Amino acid sequence: xxxxxxxxxxxxxxxxxxxxxxxxxxxxxxxxxxxxxxxxxxxxxxxxxxxxxxxxxxxxxxxxxxxxxxxxxxxxxxxxxxxxxxxxxxxxxxxxxxxxxxxxxxxxxxxxxxxxxxxxxxxxxxxxxxxxxxxxxxxxxxxxxxxxxxxxxxxxxxxxxxxxxxxxxxxxxxxxxxxxxxxxxxxxxxxxxxxxxxxxxxxxxxxxxxxxxxxxxxxxxxxxxxxxxxxxxxxxxxxxxxxxxxxxxxxxxxxxxx
Numbered sequence: 001x002x003x004x005x006x007x008x009x010x011x012x013x014x015x016x017x018x019x020x021x022x023x024x025x026x027x028x029x030x031x032x033x034x035x036x037x038x039x040x041x042x043x044x045x046x047x048x049x050x051x052x053x054x055x056x057x058x059x060x061x062x063x064x065x066x067x068x069x070x071x072x073x074x075x076x077x078x079x080x081x082x083x084x085x086x087x088x089x090x091x092x093x094x095x096x097x098x099x100x101x102x103x104x105x106x107x108x109x110x111x112x113x114x115x116x117x118x119x120x121x122x123x124x125x126x127x128x129x130x131x132x133x134x135x136x137x138x139x140x141x142x143x144x145x146x147x148x149x150x151x152x153x154x155x156x157x158x159x160x161x162x163x164x165x166x167x168x169x170x171x172x173x174x175x176x177x178x179x180x181x182x183x184x185x186x187x188x189x190x191x192x193x194x195x196x197x198x199x200x201x202x203x204x205x206x207x208x209x210x211x212x213x214x215x216x217x218x219x220x221x222x223x224x225x226x227x228x229x230x231x232x233x234x235x236x237x238x239x240x241x242x243x244x245x246x247x248x249x250x251x252x253x254x255x256x257x258x
Contacts, residue, residue, distance in 0.1 A: 002059060008116065010054045012125065014047045014102045015118035018087060024096035024121055031094050039090050044068050047086035047102065055082045065230055067199045081107045081226040083202040089174025098122050099172025105202035110224035115203030117176055126180055126207050134183055134210035143213035144188040149245035152188035155181055179204035182237045183211035189246055190237040193218055193257050198230040214243035218254040233258045
């Protein structure tokens with residue numbers, strides 16, 4: 001049986017490690033680019049190494065899928081898999097902003113069973129277990145219950161003309177935290193129209209779903225995790241009553257970009 005208390009300790013320790021590197025507390029940080037426009041820092045690598053060691057020791061039978069580890073196909077033959085982003089929101093992290101978190105999910109048969117986000121610069125620890133609800137700092141989360149699409153809150157820096165009937169709210173760099181905003185009723189919709197990776201969203205999607213949000217890809221179809229290709233096109237997390245309207249709003253754009 002999985003030791004939940006130990007799992008939380010591991011994730012919180014990863015958050016403490018991140019804070020020990022975070023420029024927001026005056027620490028110097030070595031940063032480079034994996035590919036043009038995709039930053040990575042020494043904290044990403046250190047935390048990835050720590051989490052892989054500790055989580056594999058906690059659950060030796062589980063596979064491993066992480067942004068900072070070379071993928072290995074043996075994860076596909078295992079019943080469980082850890083899906084990890086050691087620092088989601090690296091741009092905010094390296095610039096000393098608070099919009100980042102450590103993201104850890106445990107996946108089985110394509111579904112997330114457990115999701116944890118530690119955002120220590122914000123003093124936030126998020127957790128969900130499938131069928132048992134979601135919490136932030138131990139308090140139950142209830143997702144947005146908005147019923148009108150027009151006027152919905154969306155975390156973004158700008159809106160195209162067609163979407164100017166929505167309301168912009170603060171946008172952390174971490175997509176996991178933006179998803180969690182819907183879970184916490186701090187936003188009504190989170191939408192992306194690009195290819196993304198499972199490690200960015202697995203934990204947060206479970207948190208949002210367990211809080212009562214609708215969670216699909218950009219076409220309104222459900223997600224699966226621990227796939228051979230760990231990518232998916234688009235993400236849509238909304239208050240349930242506005243999900244169909246959101247899918248309709250995005251349909252033409254999604255079809256052109258997918």
